[in-house]
Amino acid sequence: MRQRGPVGCSHLYSTRESNLEPLLNSASPQTDANIVSGEVRRIKDWLYETGMNEQVIRRQTNSEVRQGAAVASRGHSEEDWMAQAGPKSAGGILTIDLGAIRANYALLQQRLAGVACAAVVKADAYGLGAAQVAPALARSGCRHFFVAHLDEAIALRPRLPAQAEIFVLNGLPAGTEAICLAHQLTPVLNSLAEVDAWAGLARDRGQKLPAILQVDTGMSRLGFSRPELATLADNPGRLNGIALRYIMSHLACAEHQDSPMNTEQRDRFRRACQALPLAPASLANSSGIFLGPDFHFDLARPGAALYGIAPVAGKPNPMQPVIRLQGRIIQIREIEAGAAAGYGATWRASTPRRLATVSVGYADGFPRSLSNRGIGFAGGTPIPLAGMVSMDTTIFDVSEVPSEMLGPGDFIDLIGEHNPVDAVASRAGTIGYQILTSLGRRYHRHYVGSDEPGG
Numbered sequence: 001m002r003q004r005g006p007v008g009c010s011h012l013y014s015t016r017e018s019n020l021e022p023l024l025n026s027a028s029p030q031t032d033a034n035i036v037s038g039e040v041r042r043i044k045d046w047l048y049e050t051g052m053n054e055q056v057i058r059r060q061t062n063s064e065v066r067q068g069a070a071v072a073s074r075g076h077s078e079e080d081w082m083a084q085a086g087p088k089s090a091g092g093i094l095t096i097d098l099g100a101i102r103a104n105y106a107l108l109q110q111r112l113a114g115v116a117c118a119a120v121v122k123a124d125a126y127g128l129g130a131a132q133v134a135p136a137l138a139r140s141g142c143r144h145f146f147v148a149h150l151d152e153a154i155a156l157r158p159r160l161p162a163q164a165e166i167f168v169l170n171g172l173p174a175g176t177e178a179i180c181l182a183h184q185l186t187p188v189l190n191s192l193a194e195v196d197a198w199a200g201l202a203r204d205r206g207q208k209l210p211a212i213l214q215v216d217t218g219m220s221r222l223g224f225s226r227p228e229l230a231t232l233a234d235n236p237g238r239l240n241g242i243a244l245r246y247i248m249s250h251l252a253c254a255e256h257q258d259s260p261m262n263t264e265q266r267d268r269f270r271r272a273c274q275a276l277p278l279a280p281a282s283l284a285n286s287s288g289i290f291l292g293p294d295f296h297f298d299l300a301r302p303g304a305a306l307y308g309i310a311p312v313a314g315k316p317n318p319m320q321p322v323i324r325l326q327g328r329i330i331q332i333r334e335i336e337a338g339a340a341a342g343y344g345a346t347w348r349a350s351t352p353r354r355l356a357t358v359s360v361g362y363a364d365g366f367p368r369s370l371s372n373r374g375i376g377f378a379g380g381t382p383i384p385l386a387g388m389v390s391m392d393t394t395i396f397d398v399s400e401v402p403s404e405m406l407g408p409g410d411f412i413d414l415i416g417e418h419n420p421v422d423a424v425a426s427r428a429g430t431i432g433y434q435i436l437t438s439l440g441r442r443y444h445r446h447y448v449g450s451d452e453p454g455g
C-alpha cells in the first residue's frame with residue numbers, strides 16, 4: 001500500500017515553482033520510496049506535453065531529491081491525475097488561449113473609451129474554465145465579474161483579488177442571503193421580495209449591503225416588471241440599507257444593429273433609472289458595446305466576445321479566436337464503393353474511400369446536428385464528416401488527404417483557424433455560445449498565452 005506524504009498524497013503537486021521547494025523538503029522518505037521510476041518518466045512526458053515550464057522539470061528530474069518524485073502540475077489535483085492518462089490518450093485536445101481572451105478584453109476596453117468593462121464568466125466562463133479565465137482577466141485589470149449562480153460565485157471568490165466584485169445574475173434565492181454576504185458576493189436583485197430580504201439582512205447586521213437592481217426593459221426574463229418598478233419608485237425606503245452598485249438591464253437583440261428593440265430598450269432603461277434613486281447604470285453585453293456610446297452607460301458586461309464569438313451579426317469578427325479543438329484519429333479504414341458509415345447507414349461511399357474515426361462524439365458536446373454536414377480540417381484541407389455523430393466517435397472522409405499525412409494518433413481540427421466557433425455553430429444550427437458551453441470534460445485542456453503558470 002502506498003504511504004501518504006505530508007501533503008496527503010504519494011505524489012506532490014504544486015501550481016507554482018516557488019511552492020515546489022517546500023513541498024520537496026517536507027516530503028517523507030516513504031512517500032518517494034514508493035514512486036517507481038517509470039511513473040516519473042510518464043510524469044515528465046506529461047509535463048512537457050502540457051507545456052510545463054522546462055526549468056521546473058529540469059529541477060525536478062535533475063535534483064536527486066528523493067528520485068525526483070515531486071510533480072509540478074498545472075493545477076491538477078491528484079484525483080485528476082490518477083483519472084487521466086493525459087494528452088496521449090484523450091479523445092480531443094482543447095487549447096484555450098488566455099492571451100487571446102485578454103487581447104479581446106483590451107479591444108472591448110478600447111471601444112468603451114473609459115467606461116468600466118466587466119467580464120461575464122458564468123457557466124464556467126462559457127465552458128472555457130472560470131478558474132483560469134477569471135484570474136487572467138483580473139490581471140488585465142478587470143474588477144467586475146458576473147456569474148449566474150451563487151455556487152459559481154462561491155467557487156470563484158478565492159480565485160480573485162478581494163477588491164474584485166462578483167455579481168450573481170440569477171438573483172438571491174430565499175434563505176441564501178447570509179451565505180451571499182459571508183462570501184462577499186453582490187446579488188443582482190430581480191424582485192421586490194429579493195430587495196426586502198437583502199434590506200432585512202442589512203438591518204439585522206446594521207450595515208449597508210451592496211446590490212445591483214435589475215429592471216426588465218423588454219426581455220420578460222428577469223428583473224423588475226413595470227408595476228414592481230412603480231411600487232419601488234413610490235416606496236424608495238424599501239431600499240434602505242442597500243448600497244445600489246448599479247441599476248442594470250439586458251438587451252434582447254443587440255447583435256442585430258438595426259433592430260428597433262435596441263433603442264426601445266435603451267429608452268425604457270433610461271426612464272427606469274430616472275424613477276429610481278441615483279446609481280450607476282449597466283446595459284450593454286458584448287454586442288451592446290458595438291451599438292455605440294449611447295449604450296455604454298457606466299459598466300459593460302461582455303461575455304461572448306471575450307471568448308472569440310462574433311459580436312455583430314453579418315459583419316467581420318473583430319475578436320481574436322480563443323479555442324482550438326482537435327479530435328484524435330483512433331482508426332483509419334479503406335472502404336469500398338457502396339459501403340455505409342455510422343448509425344442508421346445514412347452515408348454511403350460513392351467510390352472507394354478512406355475514413356478516419358475520431359475519438360470525439362456528442363457526449364463531448366460535439367453536436368449531433370453536425371451529422372453528414374460538419375467539416376473538419378487536416379492542415380488546411382477540408383474533410384467532410386461522414387454519417388451520424390455518435391456518442392464517443394465521429395467519422396470523417398479523409399480520402400482527399402494523402403494517406404501518409406494522417407494516421408491513428410494524428411489529429412483533425414474540429415474547431416480552429418479554418419473552422420471558427422461561429423461557423424461550426426451555424427453548420428450545427430445553433431449559436432457559438434452553445435458550442436462553447438457544451439465543450440465536454442473528457443478533452444485534455446491545455447491553457448496557453450497566460451503570463452503566469454497555471455493560468
Ligand SMILES: Cc1ncc(COP(=O)(O)O)c(C=O)c1O
Pocket residue numbers: 120169249250284285286287301302303304305
Ligand atoms: C444579464 C447578462 N448580461 C451580460 C451577458 C453577456 O452577454 P454576451 O455573452 O452576449 O456578451 C449575459 C449573457 O447571457 C447576461 O445574461
